[in-house]
Amino acid sequence: MKLDAKIPSGPVAQKWEKHKFNLKLVNPANKRKFEVIVVGTGLAGASAAATLAELGYVVKTFCFQDSPRRAHSIAAQGGINAAKNYQNDGDSVHRLFYDTIKGGDFRAREANVYRLAQVSVNIIDQCVAQGVPFAREYGGLLDNRSFGGAQVSRTFYARGQTGQQLLLGAYQALSRQIGLGTVTMFPRTEMLDLVLVDGHAKGIVVRDLVTGKISSHAADAVVLATGGYGNVFYLSTNAVGCNVTAAYRAYKKGAAFANPCYTQIHPTCIPVSGDHQSKLTLMSESLRNDGRVWVSKKKGDKRRSQEIPEAERDYFLERKYPSFGNLAPRDISSRAAKEACDDGRGVGPGGLGVYLDFADSIKRLSQEKIQERYGNLFEMYERITGENAYQQPMRIYPAVHYTMGGLWVDYNLMSTIPGLFVLGEANFSDHGANRLGASALMQGLADGYFILPYTIGDYFASNKPAKPSTSHPEFKSAEESVTGLTKRLLSTRGKRTVRSFHRELGQIMWDKCGMARSEASLKEALSRIPQLREEFYKNVNVTGEAGSLNQALEHAGRVADFLEFGELLCLDALTRNESCGGHFRVEHQTEDGEARRDDEKCSHVSAWEYQGSGRQPVLHKEPLSYEEVKMSQRSYK
Amino acid sequence: MKLTLKVWRQKDQESPGHFETYQANDVSPDMSFLEMLDVVNEGIIDRGEDAIAFDSDCREGICGTCSVVINGMPHGGHRATTACQLHMRHFTDGQTIYIEPWRAKPFPVLKDLVVDRAAFERIVQAGGFVSVRTGGTPDANAIPIPKEDADRAMDAAACIGCGACVAACKNASAMLFVAAKASHLNTLPQGKVEKDRRVLGMVAAMDKEGFGNCTVTGSCEAVCPKEISLDFIRQLNGEYLIASLKGK
Numbered sequence: 001m002k003l004d005a006k007i008p009s010g011p012v013a014q015k016w017e018k019h020k021f022n023l024k025l026v027n028p029a030n031k032r033k034f035e036v037i038v039v040g041t042g043l044a045g046a047s048a049a050a051t052l053a054e055l056g057y058v059v060k061t062f063c064f065q066d067s068p069r070r071a072h073s074i075a076a077q078g079g080i081n082a083a084k085n086y087q088n089d090g091d092s093v094h095r096l097f098y099d100t101i102k103g104g105d106f107r108a109r110e111a112n113v114y115r116l117a118q119v120s121v122n123i124i125d126q127c128v129a130q131g132v133p134f135a136r137e138y139g140g141l142l143d144n145r146s147f148g149g150a151q152v153s154r155t156f157y158a159r160g161q162t163g164q165q166l167l168l169g170a171y172q173a174l175s176r177q178i179g180l181g182t183v184t185m186f187p188r189t190e191m192l193d194l195v196l197v198d199g200h201a202k203g204i205v206v207r208d209l210v211t212g213k214i215s216s217h218a219a220d221a222v223v224l225a226t227g228g229y230g231n232v233f234y235l236s237t238n239a240v241g242c243n244v245t246a247a248y249r250a251y252k253k254g255a256a257f258a259n260p261c262y263t264q265i266h267p268t269c270i271p272v273s274g275d276h277q278s279k280l281t282l283m284s285e286s287l288r289n290d291g292r293v294w295v296s297k298k299k300g301d302k303r304r305s306q307e308i309p310e311a312e313r314d315y316f317l318e319r320k321y322p323s324f325g326n327l328a329p330r331d332i333s334s335r336a337a338k339e340a341c342d343d344g345r346g347v348g349p350g351g352l353g354v355y356l357d358f359a360d361s362i363k364r365l366s367q368e369k370i371q372e373r374y375g376n377l378f379e380m381y382e383r384i385t386g387e388n389a390y391q392q393p394m395r396i397y398p399a400v401h402y403t404m405g406g407l408w409v410d411y412n413l414m415s416t417i418p419g420l421f422v423l424g425e426a427n428f429s430d431h432g433a434n435r436l437g438a439s440a441l442m443q444g445l446a447d448g449y450f451i452l453p454y455t456i457g458d459y460f461a462s463n464k465p466a467k468p469s470t471s472h473p474e475f476k477s478a479e480e481s482v483t484g485l486t487k488r489l490l491s492t493r494g495k496r497t498v499r500s501f502h503r504e505l506g507q508i509m510w511d512k513c514g515m516a517r518s519e520a521s522l523k524e525a526l527s528r529i530p531q532l533r534e535e536f537y538k539n540v541n542v543t544g545e546a547g548s549l550n551q552a553l554e555h556a557g558r559v560a561d562f563l564e565f566g567e568l569l570c571l572d573a574l575t576r577n578e579s580c581g582g583h584f585r586v587e588h589q590t591e592d593g594e595a596r597r598d599d600e601k602c603s604h605v606s607a608w609e610y611q612g613s614g615r616q617p618v619l620h621k622e623p624l625s626y627e628e629v630k631m632s633q634r635s636y637k
Numbered sequence: 638m639k640l641t642l643k644v645w646r647q648k649d650q651e652s653p654g655h656f657e658t659y660q661a662n663d664v665s666p667d668m669s670f671l672e673m674l675d676v677v678n679e680g681i682i683d684r685g686e687d688a689i690a691f692d693s694d695c696r697e698g699i700c701g702t703c704s705v706v707i708n709g710m711p712h713g714g715h716r717a718t719t720a721c722q723l724h725m726r727h728f729t730d731g732q733t734i735y736i737e738p739w740r741a742k743p744f745p746v747l748k749d750l751v752v753d754r755a756a757f758e759r760i761v762q763a764g765g766f767v768s769v770r771t772g773g774t775p776d777a778n779a780i781p782i783p784k785e786d787a788d789r790a791m792d793a794a795a796c797i798g799c800g801a802c803v804a805a806c807k808n809a810s811a812m813l814f815v816a817a818k819a820s821h822l823n824t825l826p827q828g829k830v831e832k833d834r835r836v837l838g839m840v841a842a843m844d845k846e847g848f849g850n851c852t853v854t855g856s857c858e859a860v861c862p863k864e865i866s867l868d869f870i871r872q873l874n875g876e877y878l879i880a881s882l883k884g885k
Contacts, residue, residue, distance in 0.1 A: 051771040066692065067758055069798055070700040086778065122772070129774035131767045131828045133791040133821065140781025158791060164699055165794060172766035179762030187755070210747055239694040273667040276676055279696045380698065383722050384669075449771045497682045499675070544687040548649060549748040552678075552688050 001256060001609045003622045006410040007111045012628050016115040019411070020454055024461035031056030033465040036456070037204055037219040039191045039246055041068030043163075043170055043441060044424025045225030047448030050173035053182040055453060060217060061174070061183055062206060064190040064241060064554075069171045072227060072239040073444060076163025077284035077377070079145060079155035080441040082120040087144050091152040093117045098629055100439060103149040103329055104404070104432020105581035105597065106631045107262070109624065111411060112429045119450040120442050124156055126449055130169040134158050147437040148285050149329040155438045160284055160376045166441055170448070190554065191246045193478040194222065194253045194420065197468045201420035205478045209554060212547040214479050216470035220463075221419045221456060224250060225448065228403035228425040230263065232562045232569060233514070234506020236400035237269060237282040243558035244565050247407050247426050255415040256607035256620060258428035259405035260565070261573035264435055264582045265515050266401030267333035270384050271353040280399040281384055283356070283377055285437040288326045290361035290370060291394070293317050293337070295354050299344035305355055305393050316340055324636040331434045331582045331595075332636060334398035338515050339593065341397075348395040357393035398515060402440060404431040404582065405572070408607040408622075412455035413447060416607075419463070421456060423447035428605070433581025486546050489556045494539030498556045501536050505529065505559070505566055513570050518586045522574040526567060533563040568608060568617065575619060578602040599631055638664045638730035642677065644689055645737045647746050654746065656735070666726035670713065671696060671703060673725055691750040698722040698862065701797030704804070705750050706737040711801035711860045719799065719862040739800055741809035743846045754800050756846040757814060764838030765818040767828050780826050793821035795863040802857035808849030813857040815839050816873035817865045823876060833880035840877055
């Protein structure tokens with residue numbers, strides 16, 4: 001396998017313009033001869049499917065939910081970044097580019113990130129034209145807020161429901177195309193394998209989640225926009241259905257998986273309340289604009305928050321990072337909270353929490369103002385915890401939230417399998433080792449609206465229409481392997497539920513490969529995961545039938561993939577012998593506990609190539625070079 | 638606490654359904670309602686039986702997937718709360734709880750508590766959008782929008798499409814859902830251009846799907862987890878009347 005990122009030559013600011021001109025076009029009359037499969041209907045998938053259909057391609061779209069509108073992009077709260085500089089506070093494309101590269105701890109591609117910053121401005125225009133009700137000022141113009149890792153206000157938002165509104169915009173564009181008959185939508189349909197014909201991605205095998213029927217769909221290209229793999233940790237802020245299956249099966253068919261160890265732990269989530277917990281709930285990072293994070297200076301302090309006088313409180317983010325304070329980036333804030341808890345100063349049950357306190361802001365701005373800004377978040381907090389955060393501080397703790405790693409793609413968003421394109425969180429391309437807040441929505445929509453529609457045309461123009469028949473032997477053998485796994489899972493009839501395996505895997509991942517990782521902990525995980533996987537196939541109990549709606553079976557298939565993927569994640573974490581962004585190796589830290597990169601040895605993308613069951617995957621390295629920005633120790637002090 | 642659950646079990650769309658009784662022991666007040674069902678399902682699977690099927694995804698009240706009627710109330714009837722965000726602290730030890738799917742003709746039951754809401758999709762496809770293509774749009778600040786209008790549009794756009802409004806309505810009317818989408822777009826200058834087409838198209842699709850008529854009893858607003866206001870139905874009725882008179 002040879003990794004060729006296909007980065008255009010020339011100055012970074014001109015690469016995309018130049019590349020767009022050099023990309024081959026498909027003439028309008030020929031577009032309808034090409035069929036595209038899009039898997040996933042979040043921001044990336046829905047925007048891509050709608051745009052490709054508008055251009056004239058024949059599109060088939062798949063999602064496992066009952067409607068494309070339910071994809072987990074819907075849950076993004078805080079906002080979307082764009083270098084509009086409407087605030088006149090010194091923002092620019094170059095500054096958004098720089099902040100993103102630095103925020104990613106110098107582990108992302110310069111050319112991709114610069115393009116992302118460039119198209120960010122078009123995204124806002126597009127969304128407004130679709131009727132996305134962004135927050136506005138009294139003069140009628142768009143409002144902005146600031147977000148972690150930036151010193152300008154460039155985040156556009158729609159109350160605490162920005163992801164919902166952006167997704168509904170893309171969903172409505174997609175629905176329009178479905179109504180026009182240019183897109184065929186398959187809801188409640190899960191992709192279970194990718195099919196290659198003559199080395200090119202030419203289709204997928206799916207299971208109808210209502211009838212259990214396994215079937216094949218062929219096309220000229222396949223687009224995966226299937227999200228991240230945070231649920232390998234069992235507890236995360238992802239929806240319970242989020243999974244790695246589509247991406248992992250593509251990996252097993254030859255797509256390189258890049259940087260799986262880059263996982264983002266979000267600092268402001270509601271702490272775990274017990275074993276029954278099925279997911280963790282995020283409180284938007286925007287709360288850190290007005291909330292102050294603190295714990296007691298004393299260890300094991302059992303006093304209630306109100307009883308701890310000001311002088312005995314440690315506002316640790318403000319203390320450690322005076323210039324960014326409570327708005328330090330996510331990885332740094334999460335680790336600082338963990339340190340405070342490890343030090344015995346955590347709050348709430350089990351000492352796994354820190355305070356996020358709004359008392360000062362309420363005094364400064366009034367409760368009404370805070371309610372206007374964050375009312376729905378305060379209500380959500382009260383529903384889950386039973387506590388009123390206007391009267392006492394919120395308790396928060398870090399949780400797995402986003403995965404920067406994903407399938408390796410080149411500048412055209414094509415994976416190492418020709419004809420397989422990967423968008424949004426499912427690819428690895430733009431966030432390096434840590435993603436800044438409000439950048440996930442930006443990337444998903446950039447990929448779907450403004451990048452893929454250009455680059456996929458070049459692939460089609462270079463390859464004649466060649467949609468195979470689904471009776472091709474490759475489809476039949478993929479269907480057989482999918483059916484075989486289903487039968488195996490249903491016939492095991494062991495003693496443990498799928499959920500108990502998932503929970504145990506998650507515990508291993510969180511303890512051994514979570515916020516802090518060491519050689520010893522990773523080696524332990526790498527010995528325990530295969531044992532757990534072995535037990536899974538011997539002792540899992542999946543009830544119900546193959547030929548009907550069977551949620552236990554769906555979950556079993558996803559957990560089977562997580563049990564393999566978790567090992568790849570830990571292997572990548574062990575191999576990356578440095579700390580960077582969300583990947584913190586305890587062996588590599590500065591004297592004051594910050595991540596220490598090793599630019600000499602580790603300034604590369606790690607792309608893993610599958611070698612078959614039971615064999616160690618092969619590591620390929622794509623070197624990262626920085627021409628526009630100077631690599632530096634990331635400092636938010 | 639200990640609870641007795643009476644859960645609607647139905648093998649598939651064609652089969653008749655019935656209530657089955659389950660005991661839920663060791664229920665923690667910090668569990669969400671769906672987490673309580675997860676735990677009950679673990680026990681059912683341990684006994685080798687088929688687990689209770691129910692829809693859920695985000696489990697934070699925004700995706701609109703979860704759809705259970707709890708003691709006769711869609712989502713359980715707590716203000717602004719979806720079933721996934723309803724916590725067991727609202728129930729008492731020893732209580733009996735009835736759990737059913739959405740019940741409305743246009744939402745056929747697929748299995749147990751899972752219903753098919755594809756009818757909502759077809760309503761959106763009939764006009765719940767602004768007809769713009771990707772690219773070539775004016776600068777986002779080119780058209781100022783009064784804050785009041787943007788806020789009103791956002792109030793309507795907050796709908797999560799769960800269908801509780803239909804499940805609560807004695808006529809199985811989808812007016813609140815349709816009114817929310819139409820009002821969101823019709824209130825903004827970008828959506829005003831095709832306002833008439835939109836309301837006529839969406840209302841026709843709604844009728845075709847077999848949803849009942851609105852008699853303004855307000856049960857939809859009462860159970861809506863996003864507190865979508867009945868006022869949007871008033872707006873839709875007005876806009877529908879104008880569009881019909883124009884004869885477009």
